[in-house]
Amino acid sequence: MAVAVVGQGPLVDWSWIGGHTDDIVARLLHHVIFTLIAVGLGFVISLALSLLVVRWRWLYGVVASIAGILYTIPSLALFAVLVTITGPTVTTAEIALVGYTLLILIRNIVAGLDGVPRDVREAAVGMGFSPRQVLFKVDFPLALPVIVAGLRVATVTTIGLVTVSALIGMDNLGTFITDGLSRFFMTPVLLGAVLSIALAVLADVSLLGVQRLIAPWSRRPAGAAR
Amino acid sequence: MGGVLRFIADNRGDVLQRLLEHVEISAISLAIALLLALPLALWLGHNGKGGFVAINASNVGRALPSLALIALAVPWGGLKPPTVIFALVLLGIPPILTNTFVGVRQVDPEVVEAARGMGMRSSQVLGKVELPLAAPVIMAGIRTASVQIIATATLGALVATGGLGTFITDGLAVSDTASILTGALLVAVLAVLADAGFGLLERATTPTGVKLERGRGAPGTGPAGGPATAPAGGPAGIETEKERTA
Numbered sequence: 001m002a003v004a005v006v007g008q009g010p011l012v013d014w015s016w017i018g019g020h021t022d023d024i025v026a027r028l029l030h031h032v033i034f035t036l037i038a039v040g041l042g043f044v045i046s047l048a049l050s051l052l053v054v055r056w057r058w059l060y061g062v063v064a065s066i067a068g069i070l071y072t073i074p075s076l077a078l079f080a081v082l083v084t085i086t087g088p089t090v091t092t093a094e095i096a097l098v099g100y101t102l103l104i105l106i107r108n109i110v111a112g113l114d115g116v117p118r119d120v121r122e123a124a125v126g127m128g129f130s131p132r133q134v135l136f137k138v139d140f141p142l143a144l145p146v147i148v149a150g151l152r153v154a155t156v157t158t159i160g161l162v163t164v165s166a167l168i169g170m171d172n173l174g175t176f177i178t179d180g181l182s183r184f185f186m187t188p189v190l191l192g193a194v195l196s197i198a199l200a201v202l203a204d205v206s207l208l209g210v211q212r213l214i215a216p217w218s219r220r221p222a223g224a225a226r
Numbered sequence: 227m228g229g230v231l232r233f234i235a236d237n238r239g240d241v242l243q244r245l246l247e248h249v250e251i252s253a254i255s256l257a258i259a260l261l262l263a264l265p266l267a268l269w270l271g272h273n274g275k276g277g278f279v280a281i282n283a284s285n286v287g288r289a290l291p292s293l294a295l296i297a298l299a300v301p302w303g304g305l306k307p308p309t310v311i312f313a314l315v316l317l318g319i320p321p322i323l324t325n326t327f328v329g330v331r332q333v334d335p336e337v338v339e340a341a342r343g344m345g346m347r348s349s350q351v352l353g354k355v356e357l358p359l360a361a362p363v364i365m366a367g368i369r370t371a372s373v374q375i376i377a378t379a380t381l382g383a384l385v386a387t388g389g390l391g392t393f394i395t396d397g398l399a400v401s402d403t404a405s406i407l408t409g410a411l412l413v414a415v416l417a418v419l420a421d422a423g424f425g426l427l428e429r430a431t432t433p434t435g436v437k438l439e440r441g442r443g444a445p446g447t448g449p450a451g452g453p454a455t456a457p458a459g460g461p462a463g464i465e466t467e468k469e470r471t472a
Binding site: 011069072073074075076077078080081083084153156157159160161163164166167168174177178180181184186189190192193194196197200201204 | 285288289290291292293294295297298300301305373376377378380381384385391394395397398403406407409410411413414417418421
């Protein structure tokens with residue numbers, strides 16, 4: 001039944017797209033803002049937790065397990081449960097989105113800080129750096145490539161998850177998909193899908209550019225053995 | 227919580243059916259993804275071919291928002307379960323492909339050399355040396371794929387009625403909190419169980435020799451897995467990375 005409806009007419013109704021440019025721009029912008037808030041907040045929280053973890057190692061198991069279980073929960077389930085608690089608000093969506101960034105970011109920040117060679121830190125201490133100076137002038141710059149790699153994964157992941165938040169009433173590119181599906185109208189479905197994929201690819205490529213810019217040495221020949 | 231228990235008690239048959247549908251759709255999709263990705267990746271890894279594609283598959287897979295992927299499949303597949311399965315297979319392939327390839331390539335070249343020197347045929351090297359040594363990394367990929375498939379199968383309820391997602395979408399539509407919580411709770415439990423189950427398999431398939439070496443403090447084998455490095459070309463640290471797009 002529905003298949004017949006789906007099959008009718010041309011796949012893409014270009015005039016519909018032309019008539020909805022305002023919607024497209026607004027939802028694209030919303031999508032970007034949703035993502036930036038989630039990754040930004042997630043990064044601040046992850047950074048704080050990672051610094052605690054680096055100081056008190058035993059915390060890592062606890063933090064990683066909690067973030068890991070959070071990460072495993074299907075997004076629609078988490079969004080839906082949160083809606084029953086905090087209502088269909090932007091806060092609800094952001095709580096879930098921030099939660100999903102934690103595992104990736106914490107893991108990469110800790111790995112980045114762990115990867116700083118001991119000799120380099122010792123040399124810095126020997127040169128009279130205070131602990132704060134060691135952190136900001138040695139640890140962070142050297143850990144940055146791994147941290148940015150984590151930001152890249154977290155950003156791309158979040159862009160996909162923001163789409164799902166349309167199901168709890170958030171207005172973003174996912175709204176085109178849910179709208180279209182509920183009306184068996186494929187043009188907005190395709191539009192939402194293509195735009196969110198394009199946004200994810202664009203974010204991925206730009207952050208890859210940043211990664212290479214700040215750490216040109218991290219670029220290895222393809223297929224190099226570890 | 228009481229509401230959830232009452233909902234389950236009142237809709238026992240429905241809950242069981244949706245649960246079974248969810249497991250069925252996920253299992254079929256994982257099986258197809260395995261059939262497609264595993265042999266290909268083993269062959270590529272064994273022959274050292276197609277590294278760029280195999281390694282970047284997981285990056286591309288991650289960039290595909292799951293809801294978008296399901297939505298994209300609708301115009302061609304219609305609003306039917308096969309459409310959902312098609313999308314789930316596509317989501318399941320990248321982690322299996324990348325991990326299998328990386329797992330096989332990671333095997334110490336000297337070990338492979340030694341196997342050849344002992345007179346093993348190419349197929350024996352793959353089956354008796356490379357596959358066992360790559361098994362934990364391959365299992366990690368299957369684990370990632372399974373969790374992702376189970377999560378995304380929830381979204382399948384938007385396209386074709388069925389699976390635990392139906393309780394969530396129906397519940398959201400009529401503001402039935404008990405229905406939402408039941409669906410969410412069951413699917414979350416299913417995902418966590420699959421993650422834990424495949425985690426155990428990952429450990430079980432780790433060859434004893436590899437475990438011993440880890441015990442001696444080989445780097446980068448902590449229980450939390452390696453960092454997500456979204457590689458720029460090298461295979462560094464992607465093998466145990468979890469993914470989430472649903």
